[in-house]
Amino acid sequence: VSDPTALWISKRISDARARLGWTQAELAAQLHRTQTAVSYWESGKRKPGLDDVIDLARVLDRDVGYFLPPGRTRQPIAAVLRAELARLGSGDLEQAVDAVLSRTETAEIPEPTIRVGARQPTHAANELLERAKISAPPVPVDELVALCGVFLCQIELPDALSGMIVELDAGPVIAVNANHAPTRQRFSMAHELGHHLLQHTDRFHLDVQDGSPFGFDYAVERAANDFAADLLMPRRFVTHAFESTQQTGQLAEIFDVSEIAMGYRILNLGLR
Ligand SMILES: [Zn+2]
DSSP states (O other): OOOHHHHHHHHHHHHHHHHHTOOHHHHHHHHTOOHHHHHHHHHTSSOOOHHHHHHHHHHTTOOHHHHSOTTTOSOHHHHHHHHHHHHHTOHHHHHHHHHHHHHHHTOOOOOOSOOOOOOSHHHHHHHHHHHTTOOSSSOOHHHHHHHTTOEEEEEOOOTTEEEEEEEETTEEEEEEETTSOHHHHHHHHHHHHHHHHTTOOSSEEEEETTOOTTOOOHHHHHHHHHHHHHHHSOHHHHHHHHTTOOOHHHHHHHHTOOHHHHHHHHHHTTOO
């Protein structure tokens, strides 16, 4: 009856439960499942589904990987992401993420040649620019993404999805919506790179208009946007360029950003 995976998982569940000093009934209550279900899992008679494993990980305060036998799943994060999207029943997003994941399966994820230590948006952006020796606009954000050891995937996505970062076991992947204007894609790349360098997630983050299905954290989004603005339109570059032209449209062209982004930046820097 018992296959090796079920036995492995059964041991992990009972170990994690015992460490918390819970009975099977207490664990079942936390999961909103019957005690019988938990008892079947722990005896190896039944294997919990991926959704159950995700719930177990949350309730028992473990990583999903803790429950998975070594070497069984090549990309647990990808599997988890797919499972969570399937559970949300968002067909569009599921397809989009699937496309990104299959594109990355054979991808060579670059080794990072630059490591950024700063965890504050402006400091992190400036550190990256300095280490990459970028001294004038436009900032080559796609090259910076690669230097940070992130695989970049420009791919057609549903309009509401501007970008995502997935921290795969093989390495981090940023996807941006190839249907969007090039300037917007550049901003999305910088925004997602911000999520990565500022360590906003150890799994994945989707940037969907009107909020991510996995919850919207205002402070985190703001930090990623600040990083993007500081990276694409560094204060000293803008101040310098502003001496030759004060026209938002011209400045936007120099920095290869949208006029709206440039306009905000000029206001935020107090130049106008
Ligand atoms: Zn975001």
